[in-house]
Amino acid sequence: MSKVFIPIANVGKAHEADIYSVTITNPYSISCGGDGYLKLWPNKTLIQEQSRLKDIVISKFVHKTGLHHADAIYTVEPHDVGTVLLIATVSFSGNIHFYQFLEDTQEFKELNLIDDDLKKKSFWSCKWVKSNDQVVNHRFIATDVKGNTYVWKFMSTDKIVGDDEEKPEYKKNLHFEFQGEIPSNEPVFATCVTASSSKGLLATGFANGSVIVSQLSTLRPLYTFEGLGREGVDQNSNSVRSVAFSPAGNLLSVANDSGSYGCVTLYETEYGERIGNLTVPTHSGQTNIGLFAHNGWVFNQAFNPSGEFIATCGYDGKVRVWDVKSKERVSTLNISATDIEIEEDIMLADENGDSLKVPPVFDVQYIPQGTLNGVGNETNEGLCCVCMDRSVRWFREAGGK
Amino acid sequence: MKMCLSDLMKLHHTKKSLAEALTPKCRFINMDTSVETVSFQEIFSTTVMFLFRSLEYSTDPLTLILYNGNKLKKRIRFPPFGKDSNSKSIGNNMAILVSLLQTILERQNKSMTSTIRDIFYSNVELYQNQKNVVYWLEIIAKNFKLKSRDKLNIVAAQKGLLYSTTHILVTSNLKNIYSINRDTIELIPYIDESSIIKLNPTVEYNVIVFEKEAIFNKIVTNLVKISTVYENTIFITGKGYPDHLTKRFINRLLICNEQVKIKLYVDSDPEGVCIALNYINNCTETKNIEYKGCTLVQLIKKRTQLMNLTHREISLSINMIHKIARKSQIDRTNTDNGIVRQLQRQLFFFKKGEMNACYA
Numbered sequence: 031m032s033k034v035f036i037p038i039a040n041v042g043k044a045h046e047a048d049i050y051s052v053t054i055t056n057p058y059s060i061s062c063g064g065d066g067y068l069k070l071w072p073n074k075t076l077i078q079e080q081s082r083l084k085d086i087v088i089s090k091f092v093h094k095t096g097l098h099h100a101d102a103i104y105t106v107e108p109h110d111v112g113t114v115l116l117i118a119t120v121s122f123s124g125n126i127h128f129y130q131f132l133e134d135t136q137e138f139k140e141l142n143l144i145d146d147d148l149k150k151k152s153f154w155s156c157k158w159v160k161s162n163d164q165v166v167n168h169r170f171i172a173t174d175v176k177g178n179t180y181v182w183k184f185m186s187t188d189k190i191v192g193d194d195e196e197k198p199e200y201k202k203n204l205h206f207e208f209q210g211e212i213p214s215n216e217p218v219f220a221t222c223v224t225a226s227s228s229k230g231l232l233a234t235g236f237a238n239g240s241v242i243v244s245q246l247s248t249l250r251p252l253y254t255f256e257g258l259g260r261e262g263v264d265q266n267s268n269s270v271r272s273v274a275f276s277p278a279g280n281l282l283s284v285a286n287d288s289g290s291y292g293c294v295t296l297y298e299t300e301y302g303e304r305i306g307n308l309t310v311p312t313h314s315g316q317t318n319i320g321l322f323a324h325n326g327w328v329f330n331q332a333f334n335p336s337g338e339f340i341a342t343c344g345y346d347g348k349v350r351v352w353d354v355k356s357k358e359r360v361s362t363l364n365i366s367a368t369d370i371e372i373e374e375d376i377m378l379a380d381e382n383g384d385s386l387k388v389p390p391v392f393d394v395q396y397i398p399q400g401t402l403n404g405v406g407n408e409t410n411e412g413l414c415c416v417c418m419d420r421s422v423r424w425f426r427e428a429g430g431k
Numbered sequence: 432m433k434m435c436l437s438d439l440m441k442l443h444h445t446k447k448s449l450a451e452a453l454t455p456k457c458r459f460i461n462m463d464t465s466v467e468t469v470s471f472q473e474i475f476s477t478t479v480m481f482l483f484r485s486l487e488y489s490t491d492p493l494t495l496i497l498y499n500g501n502k503l504k505k506r507i508r509f510p511p512f513g514k515d516s517n518s519k520s521i522g523n524n525m526a527i528l529v530s531l532l533q534t535i536l537e538r539q540n541k542s543m544t545s546t547i548r549d550i551f552y553s554n555v556e557l558y559q560n561q562k563n564v565v566y567w568l569e570i571i572a573k574n575f576k577l578k579s580r581d582k583l584n585i586v587a588a589q590k591g592l593l594y595s596t597t598h599i600l601v602t603s604n605l606k607n608i609y610s611i612n613r614d615t616i617e618l619i620p621y622i623d624e625s626s627i628i629k630l631n632p633t634v635e636y637n638v639i640v641f642e643k644e645a646i647f648n649k650i651v652t653n654l655v656k657i658s659t660v661y662e663n664t665i666f667i668t669g670k671g672y673p674d675h676l677t678k679r680f681i682n683r684l685l686i687c688n689e690q691v692k693i694k695l696y697v698d699s700d701p702e703g704v705c706i707a708l709n710y711i712n713n714c715t716e717t718k719n720i721e722y723k724g725c726t727l728v729q730l731i732k733k734r735t736q737l738m739n740l741t742h743r744e745i746s747l748s749i750n751m752i753h754k755i756a757r758k759s760q761i762d763r764t765n766t767d768n769g770i771v772r773q774l775q776r777q778l779f780f781f782k783k784g785e786m787n788a789c790y791a
Binding site for chain 1: 735756765782
């Protein structure tokens with residue numbers, strides 16, 4: 031059964047340079063770009079303030095070299111710490127920058143969470159792993175350009191044991207405890223990382239086409255998937271661009287290049303077996319000649335909160351939504367630069383004159399129910415994507431459930 | 432009449448004083464000119480003549496004191512004695528230096544220019560290695576406080592190629608006038624910092640710089656009627672990383688002519704960007720230089736097989752982004768922003784491509 035997504039808001043020229051990443055938290059959609067800015071778009075007022083989104087956006091300049099990855103965690107912490115919104119972003123200089131966004135005062139508070147000796151690494155991707163178990167810490171994972179994966183445990187308080195040992199006191203102190211490193215055997219660009227708190231697994235994707243799945247508690251590698259993509263083609267054509275665990279952690283989705291096309295492969299995580307590809311029919315309605323999900327590289331993918339659907343985005347300027355069970359396409363959003371509401375913010379070509387009429391989509395995220403406002407918000411999920419025409423677009427599933 | 436060793440030993444009771452007595456008197460020649468050279472040729476010829484005479488007529492050994500950029504000056508004794516006497520290279524160094532000085536003197540007198548390669552091949556046995564020639568030329572230039580080694584009239588062999596669809600006149604020092612003919616592939620002519628490249632001031636000129644010689648050749652030899660299609664265009668290639676001469680030629684073109692627009696076409700990889708920056712950073716006036724690509728987006732559109740970035744290239748990209756980002760917002764030009772954008776995209780896609788694919 032097909033799904034229909036309707037555009038609910040968009041903003042063109044949202045950043046001065048390419049927007050490489052977007053992440054969704056309950057209050058804000060957070061984008062980061064090559065101009066070095068983090069931008070927080072308030073989810074609750076997206077629809078009403080559509081025409082003046084650029085006025086209400088909260089911007090924070092982070093680094094001159096530009097930002098390429100951002101991830102955030104919005105969590106309620108125990109011991110009177112309360113709600114915390116933490117944003118991590120990686121700059122092209124290889125540094126990770128941490129901010130706590132204080133919603134009351136709308137201020138960014140810079141945090142120094144990583145030890146100085148680890149700051150020297152050239153980091154690339156980063157990911158918060160939210161734990162729904164009170165006893166298990168949230169974790170933060172980052173990869174570097176040499177292929178190593180680093181894991182930290184996040185703690186919001188310091189435990190102070192006073193005279194009464196049974197009643198320790200807790201003092202608010204947002205900090206990291208370094209859990210360990212998964213070293214790489216050879217220096218290969220570790221392009222993406224993800225983890226599943228529920229299954230206790232961590233997956234790192236590499237530019238040479240391999241994916242290593244490790245145990246989150248011990249950081250010991252369990253499986254290595256190699257040689258994804260077409261065989262017999264140029265050795266470098268199967269780079270992994272994105273890895274994602276389903277919310278329950280029983281599926282791992284890997285997006286990798288196959289030459290200039292993009293593939294998405296699903297693996298089950300119990301035994302590490304491949305269970306299928308997400309494909310669109312090519313050339314013929316009956317047979318699939320290539321197992322492609324997109325007619326271009328797949329940059330990112332996101333499972334919906336229930337794990338039934340997965341959204342993928344690609345260089346072909348399309349966002350596709352797939353039914354995980356049947357592995358069939360249920361929706362395709364064709365992005366066009368001319369969709370942008372405010373005419374002067376439409377960007378048809380970049381500064382080099384390269385056309386952006388069908389802008390590649392660099393990132394897509396699912397928006398959980400109840401995040402946006404407006405009709406149908408409580409029952410319907412949404413999608414948010416960032417495109418090479420420097421736009422951020424929000425969609426909502428049409429109809430009721 | 433000199434004393435024999437036994438007499439000397441009677442006179443000098445200690446080892447130290449005997450060694451001193453046996454050390455010959457030495458003539459010191461300081462090659463390091465202390466004044467900024469106004470009339471370089473005059474000082475050069477006097478110093479060199481003095482050195483030659485000393486070598487020819489003086490019976491005393493010589494010690495040449497040379498400034499080599501370090502605090503401790505370089506000393507060459509000739510003929511070698513004492514501890515140096517076992518060293519083979521001393522005599523050879525002196526021979527190299529004298530031979531080079533002689534050559535420079537000749538070139539100066541005749542106002543001729545030679546390439547380092549020519550000098551090296553004129554006496555391979557002596558110089559042994561082209562690097563030796565470069566090393567000693569550097570030392571000579573440093574001793575005469577020259578801003579550029581080229582003032583010695585010995586320059587590096589030209590690397591860059593040029594093809595112009597218009598006639599260009601190059602005037603250097605008002606003496607030499609060099610003409611670049613239209614529609615022929617030529618080596619970049621020898622020019623110095625004061626050369627003037629004359630173009631018609633009423634016409635707008637395009638200078639297209641290619642990183643690759645293959646592309647340059649393809650364009651200038653394969654295109655029919657190139658001079659009618661590309662009027663007033665100068666094609667240049669530095670064959671990879673450009674040499675000083677190619678960079679200087681482009682810089683002089685920009686300085687002498689306001690109406691010149693330079694377009695840099697390089698590979699879509701960090702090395703390509705580095706080459707583009709090499710050209711840009713050498714130019715004193717950068718507003719008319721444009722970084723054109725070829726961009727990664729163009730290559731992706733062509734569905735060419737792109738290679739992954741190597742670890743070295745990733746570091747190079749990060750360093751270059753850092754370098755440009757350090758510039759203040761006012762100093763950053765559109766070209767800088769374009770280059771940063773390309774580097775960011777190359778890193779984000781972790782791919783690189785060569786511009787040959789565009790013309791395949």
